[in-house]
Amino acid sequence: MDYKQHIKDLTNRPVSKELAFAESEYRLRIEKVRKVMDERGLDVLLVTYVPDLSYLSGYQSFGSGWYSCMVLPREGEPILHMHGLEIGPAMLTSWVKDIRGVPWSYNDGVAVGLAEILKERRLEGQRIGIWTKRPGLSIDLYEGLKRALPDATLVDASDVVAQPRMVKSPAELEYMRSSAQITMKALDAVLPVIKAGMTDNQIAAVIYQTLVNEGSEYFSTQPIVSAGQRNCFGHTTFRRTPIQAGDTVALEFGAAYQRYTSAIFHTVAIGKPSSLIQKRARVINETIDLLLRAVKPGCTAHDVAREIGAGMDEISAVPSSSRVYGYSIGLGLPPTWGEDIYFIREGIELELKPGMTFHSPLSVRVPGTPGIGFSETWVVTETGCEILTLHDRELTVVEA
Numbered sequence: 001m002d003y004k005q006h007i008k009d010l011t012n013r014p015v016s017k018e019l020a021f022a023e024s025e026y027r028l029r030i031e032k033v034r035k036v037m038d039e040r041g042l043d044v045l046l047v048t049y050v051p052d053l054s055y056l057s058g059y060q061s062f063g064s065g066w067y068s069c070m071v072l073p074r075e076g077e078p079i080l081h082m083h084g085l086e087i088g089p090a091m092l093t094s095w096v097k098d099i100r101g102v103p104w105s106y107n108d109g110v111a112v113g114l115a116e117i118l119k120e121r122r123l124e125g126q127r128i129g130i131w132t133k134r135p136g137l138s139i140d141l142y143e144g145l146k147r148a149l150p151d152a153t154l155v156d157a158s159d160v161v162a163q164p165r166m167v168k169s170p171a172e173l174e175y176m177r178s179s180a181q182i183t184m185k186a187l188d189a190v191l192p193v194i195k196a197g198m199t200d201n202q203i204a205a206v207i208y209q210t211l212v213n214e215g216s217e218y219f220s221t222q223p224i225v226s227a228g229q230r231n232c233f234g235h236t237t238f239r240r241t242p243i244q245a246g247d248t249v250a251l252e253f254g255a256a257y258q259r260y261t262s263a264i265f266h267t268v269a270i271g272k273p274s275s276l277i278q279k280r281a282r283v284i285n286e287t288i289d290l291l292l293r294a295v296k297p298g299c300t301a302h303d304v305a306r307e308i309g310a311g312m313d314e315i316s317a318v319p320s321s322s323r324v325y326g327y328s329i330g331l332g333l334p335p336t337w338g339e340d341i342y343f344i345r346e347g348i349e350l351e352l353k354p355g356m357t358f359h360s361p362l363s364v365r366v367p368g369t370p371g372i373g374f375s376e377t378w379v380v381t382e383t384g385c386e387i388l389t390l391h392d393r394e395l396t397v398v399e400a
Contacts, residue, residue: 111144
């Protein structure tokens with residue numbers, strides 16, 4: 001089989017596109033990225049971090065762990081170089097016309113094929129930006145590029161696309177509002193059904209069903225339901241655990257709408273909570289309230305963290321200097337909705353600007369005591385912030 005001819009035949013077929021945004025918005029993003037490239041003296045970018053690639057090309061797929069790369073020169077049209085299984089999703093969801101593929105068994109072909117594209121564009125001896133600090137660039141690919149392009153200068157460009165991604169467009173914010181609406185419907189659906197005797201899987205099933213029924217796509221982060229001993233630790237989720245009196249149940253989830261997520265974190269107490277749990281819930285929510293009042297365009301992430309940090313010192317052993325009060329959220333593909341671009345934390349001198357979006361999950365988890373946490377997803381506005389997931393954050397208590 002002539003694989004290259006097969007790909008050519010496949011990509012030459014007319015396809016009804018499923019673009020999340022107008023092509024003009026993607027091209028505006030390309031222009032912004034190229035300005036950063038000019039500042040860094042980069043001749044071409046090899047975008048291997050899938051969320052950044054999606055931001056520029058529109059490409060969406062649950063197979064985001066497969067190899068994919070956008071070749072973005074300072075001039076001319078970009079090229080997508082994809083694992084063969086991802087050509088179909090790229091054709092459907094991306095505006096980029098030039099899509100090249102590599103076979104399923106591509107162990108030796110990725111770096112060589114990518115180098116051939118660069119040589120075709122006469123970029124083999126130039127300053128090439130690569131994503132050394134993000135998932136997607138394997139050691140094998142990096143070493144292969146060095147062998148195939150001995151005259152090239154490989155430069156870390158891991159934050160080049162992150163700069164334009166920081167501030168969301170009006171269209172992006174509308175997708176996040178749509179996500180928030182679906183997320184809130186799932187919270188409203190699940191809270192009344194939680195009771196002692198059921199399992200964390202049964203709780204998760206209600207969240208999954210509601211999110212999907214209401215219009216969510218496949219999730220960037222799977223819904224989290226954590227109870228019992230497992231709720232003493234972060235990043236644990238449902239595992240057939242029976243819900244018992246005295247437990248707290250942590251719920252953290254968010255609908256995906258055109259790959260944009262507005263997430264929420266809420267806690268349910270099974271039976272009357274102890275005074276310790278009540279205090280933790282109160283302090284966490286008071287801190288979130290302080291955070292949302294402190295946010296103003298022009299202030300820095302450091303300023304906000306310093307202003308609100310004292311309250312959590314009552315209930316958390318994590319020093320205020322290293323505590324995170326929010327992280328960037330928006331466009332995501334599995335396994336995470338977090339953008340990993342910026343954080344609300346001391347020492348981060350990032351100026352807050354209208355259109356920046358954050359998820360602020362605050363929690364206390366101490367082994368031997370029930371875990372607890374709450375959050376909101378919000379966007380910086382011209383005057384402060386808009387809470388996208390506005391809801392009653394009071395600790396939900398159900399009968400044991």
